Amino acid sequence: xxxxxxxxxxxxxxxxxxxxxxxxxxxxxxxxxxxxxxxxxxxxxxxxxxxxxxxxxxxxxxxxxxxxxxxxxxxxxxxxxxxxxxxxxxxxxxxxxxxxxxxxxxxxxxxxxxxxxxxxxxxxxxxxxxxxxxxxxxxxxxxxxxxxxxxxxxxxxxxxxxxxxxxxxxxxxxxxxxxxxxxxxxxxxxxxxxxxxxxxxxxxxxxxxxxxxxxxxxxxxxxxxxxxxxxxxxxxxxxxxxxxxxxxxxxxxxxxxxxxxxxxxxxxxxxxxx
DNA sequence: ATGGCTACGTTGCGTAGA
Numbered sequence: 010x011x012x013x014x015x016x017x018x019x020x021x022x023x024x025x026x027x028x029x030x031x032x033x034x035x036x037x038x039x040x041x042x043x044x045x046x047x048x049x050x051x052x053x054x055x056x057x058x059x060x061x062x063x064x065x066x067x068x069x070x071x072x073x074x075x076x077x078x079x080x081x082x083x084x085x086x087x088x089x090x091x092x093x094x095x096x097x098x099x100x101x102x103x104x105x106x107x108x109x110x111x112x113x114x115x116x117x118x119x120x121x122x123x124x125x126x127x128x129x130x131x132x133x134x135x136x137x138x139x140x141x142x143x144x145x146x147x148x149x150x151x152x153x154x155x156x157x158x159x160x161x162x163x164x165x166x167x168x169x170x171x172x173x174x175x176x177x178x179x180x181x182x183x184x185x186x187x188x189x190x191x192x193x194x195x196x197x198x199x200x201x202x203x204x205x206x207x208x209x210x211x212x213x214x215x216x217x218x219x220x221x222x223x224x225x226x227x228x229x230x231x232x233x234x235x236x237x238x239x240x241x242x243x244x245x246x247x248x249x250x251x252x253x254x255x256x257x258x259x260x261x262x263x264x265x266x267x268x269x270x271x272x273x274x275x276x277x278x279x280x281x282x283x
Numbered sequence: 284a285t286g287g288c289t290a291c292g293t294t295g296c297g298t299a300g301a
Contacts, residue, residue, distance in 0.1 A: 133300065229301095230285090
């Protein structure tokens with residue numbers, strides 16, 4: 010993480026992403042985490058409800074503005090923000106026939122500058138020999154095209170979400186278990202590397218190349234107890250955001266709570282300037 | 284030991300997740 014000159018006042022902004030696996034099942038756990046972590050911008054995935062069923066008031070009472078792009082039963086993304094929304098954009102461009110609620114982007118003003126923040130839920134894609142994997146790759150290509158357009162704006166921009174991508178063997182406790190899986194196939198890795206190659210920085214890997222940094226542990230087979238995890242939730246930062254990265258982390262402890270999500274939050278601190 | 288768990292909605296048990 011590089012130090013940049015700071016001519017004005019430092020304005021710390023904490024951003025985070027969390028696949029909550031049903032927001033209605035997770036309200037109290039999310040509120041408790043918000044009180045501890047105190048993030049400014051939070052990308053949520055797998056809210057699993059329509060917009061009107063999102064427990065909006067609970068988060069507004071905690072001091073957050075709420076943007077929701079949901080659907081019945083599956084998928085669904087949302088953004089919580091202490092800052093008001095200047096723009097809200099739903100759906101990833103590139104396929105008007107795509108009905109799945111997997112992308113939401115907002116623009117907020119922080120200290121006289123703009124911060125663009127997106128919550129994304131990239132398709133799982135299993136099993137790989139089906140239309141599900143073709144949809145994953147096609148969605149990924151749309152994301153790459155959108156990221157390219159956004160990077161041209163030269164703004165602090167964070168693509169936050171559940172990518173359903175294990176980037177490297179260091180991101181899984183047992184990489185052999187994932188060979189041939191949609192989260193770990195060469196075509197999946199190629200897309201993730203293409204995204205990074207546009208100039209987006211994986212916040213966690215900018216800070217550490219340690220193994221054992223995971224964001225998901227399956228409910229099954231005692232995966233949590235055995236620490237059989239994978240790192241699939243990522244904060245991808247534009248150069249203007251990556252240059253201002255001061256700290257980041259994974260809030261692993263919430264996986265041990267009663268009735269947890271199978272994913273945990275990933276957060277990053279950006280030192281913006283006013 | 285290739286199943287184990289959790290959530291959804293059609294409240295049964297099939298579908299989906301990763």
